[in-house]
Amino acid sequence: ITNIDDLKLYFKELTKQKLISLDLETDSVSPMQTTLVGMSFSTAKDEGAYIPIQYGDKSKNNFGKDDLKKVLELAKPILENPEIKKTGQNIKFDALVMKNHGVNVEGIEFDTMLAAHLIKPEGRSYKMDNLSLEYLNYHREPIEELIGKGKNQITMSDVELEKASFYAAEDADIVLQLTKIFQEKLDEVKLTKFYNTVEIPLIPVLVSMEYDGVYVDKKQLLDKSVEFGKKLDGLSADILKHAGTEFNINSTQQLANILFDNLGLPQIKKRSTAEDVLERLREEHPLPGLILKYRKLNKLKNTYLDSIPQHIHPVTKRIHSSFSQTVAATGRLSSSNPNFQNIPIRTEEGREIRKAFVAQEKNNIIFSADYSQIELRVMAHLSGDKGLQTAFANGEDIHARTASDIYGVPIDDVLPEMRRVAKIVNFGIMYGAGPFRMSQELGIPRAESQLIIDRYFERFAGIRDYIDATITKAESDQYVETMLGRRRPVWNINSSNHMHREAAKRMAINMPIQGTAAEMIKLAMIHIHKLMKNEKMKSKLVLQIHDELLFEVP
Template sequence: MKSQGVTVRGPLFDTMVAHYLLEPDMRHNMDLLAETYLHYTPISITELIGKKGKKQLNMSELSPEEIYEYACEDADVTLQLKNYFAPLLEKNKVRKLFDEVENPLIPVLAAIEYEGISIDGNAMAESSKELAGYISDIEKQIYQMAGTTFNIGSPKQLGEILFDKLNLTGDKTKKTKTGQHATGEEVLSKLAGQHEIAQLILDHRQLTKLKSTYIDALPQLICARDGRVHTSFNQAVAATGRLSSTNPNLQNIPIRTEKGREIRKAFVPRDGSHLLLSADYSQIELRIMADFSGDATMKEAFQKGLDIHASTAAKVYHVGLDEVDSDMRRKAKTINFGIIYGISAFGLAERLRIPRREAVEIIDAYWQEFPAVKQYMDSAINSAREKEYAETILGRRRYLRDINSRNANIRGYAERNAINAPIQGTAADIIKIAMINIHNWIETEKLQTRMILQVHDELVFDAPKEELGIIQPKIAELMKTALPLSVPMEVGMGVGENWLAAH
């Protein structure tokens, strides 16, 4: 509607989003919902336009007489679903979340998608060439170590090289359903300590994925109408409450590696009079954990503006803050984030590549120094066992029907979700509220700045240079006050001529 110059006004009721709040782990397409809740099977789209493939028609090729029954049925089923879901939203106490967060977010996402983002095609072509060179060099090294050429992308050939020819141990006994050696990331990561070839294969996989998924694909997605890339944000996919995006998937652009970060260089402002502004919540999930648990040590670190990882290291290793070295901080950072996801001593030992005994000692020391965090985690699991769901501050629920399972693995997964879902879900709620408030403020003030991206805890804006002085303090304020907690929110901000420079 927006691309036709029409602005939709008035209250919205999105049945897909309503069902997402009621059953976040289920699928939400209309046909499935009609069959599940109305016991009715709607006309299939393939009846009208045919099955997928070259011969499939486009809706625009059909006459109104051929379409009207299908279209009217869609509208009718949607209304019936609305009438079915509305009382359930009240019953499950998520109506307020629906009315005040999810529905007002719809026009915000529509505006971001419509706006799009500029991509520097030349920078992408340059990166593609450069990356092809790196990949070729890695391939040569792999072939040299293997003593032969083979298809690196073939799990069968790779398994034969690693386990039969090079006789590497590790999960040698692990086989796939087809009887081949398993060569997944987990297996290769374990082998990386034994032989350099395993790490090179991991690097090769990462770079080829980077090249095909982003560097070569992004320029193909540039819209002919305005020369910009328009991602689609999915409001009803991630069960945690977070947004996801497709075509392109911007949530998955790797930022831990130098090559991954380079992709951000190609995201640029609309012209020379604009700059990109990035605003990023700092350690939002740890701040939420501090608030939920009420842990005095953790809260004090955030209230005093200390480096939380260094502060944790000082406590766990019983040294002064000034005595914390980079290795201690790295281990503390891993445990800080690992704790949120219910990491075990085995998991910590694997991630840090340290003996299991040392991992047990680190975790024991952590619980001694942060007892309230342990109490929160235990109470979160107990509460979920009783209710069979976990919830955020605003009542977003994640159903955990397996939390009382007799199977230890299934139960353990549900228990980790009981700890993590309220934290991740609250982080999702906070950034959604901030997006709504910032969008409304920009509209009210009639500014030319546009919100163009949301990635995890970060918002990106395309802003005229002369508006930067106005928008920077206001965006920071609206992000910090979206949902007040007992610890202060911090927002990192950067401005630049591309996304990498701004980030």
């Protein structure tokens, strides 16, 4: 569509539709910094329309003085009308780009990428090319054919109009066709209600959260980076002193030579220098402990202190991380650019990094709300274990209660070391750990860890029964599900390969727990977002980190 009359006529037709598929062409994959190149829509199979704004062979404006301004002005009433339902492939991206252009997309009804992930959570890719081939048996031309790769890559705004139009309109058409197929498939696996009450309503929440972003004090991070750098220099000197020779601390091969050849330490897993090996070797010599400290600090410095400031938006001065609903098979959200989910808040250094997350406005504060022991509480609910439920109902320290039960001492006499063991056991059981894994985690003989597990199951028989029932059901169904019905296949649960079978059992035990906890926080986000919107609050939900929500509030 390249003239104003056709454009007005087409938009008039769109207002009569119940469902339209929407796909944007942009010049980058960063929704908060990209430029809108064009929009495509489809309302019927094998049909699609492309509205170009920028293209390689453009010589004049098509829609008046300012093409972008005019297209947005005409598209706004349609995109903001909740009665005209929209479907898209990763529609969160399109909605975020539009929000950054002053248009709030309402009426999001479907997302093909989300549906594909829900139907097949173990899928290797949810890209449109793959989905088109798998479900429509149609080979779609990859975008690289249009824009190239590597150094010679151009953007969609440089592609000639004819080529760009076919590609873009085809996108919108494929999305519409996939929507119909996925709606039927969701019905088949009884996930339509879940999809419509959890995943789809979460999209506007994430759009809002990503758009608002989170503010970090750049100076604090840079100061911490210098401080961590000095600590690392000190640790390096200590490491080289204990090694008795110069070597590259970051080289695992050179470290293995020092540990096993020069120092003669026992080889636990061949010549591995992995974290669990170093943990066990630290009893033998000071060097492994120093290496662990060095690695931890080095990772925090490189991954967070040095990289987070690079993600600060040049205009908003905030960080707009991207949250995905289609990465984790359990249904947990994952974040990227940067990944905020992995900041370790259990350690002092991790907490130091979190201190840099501050309010941008002078009189605002950062407010954090999190679930306490959410996964253990979910396990107590799913298993129906009366002992665990009573401990939570009474507000007891759950790890101290477990220690009291497995060591047979009054709760007031539980020592810190007993509580540490009980904590590892509580989480280990929930993640499906057996006596061997538990003995490694606790650093005790296997027979002793078996004894602790036996005592645990004597006290919490409901959990043992729940685990047994979950595995039995998984063996017959070949899948497990959360409380709200999200499914995850466990193909290897009946495998003849022992390692594959045990890994599948661990997954079967943990997925319903972790997945249910993820659903709870998603529902909380949906309800809170709705409340803040209805009450016209100035507070913003700025970050989700697994079982915690961060708000910036006046």
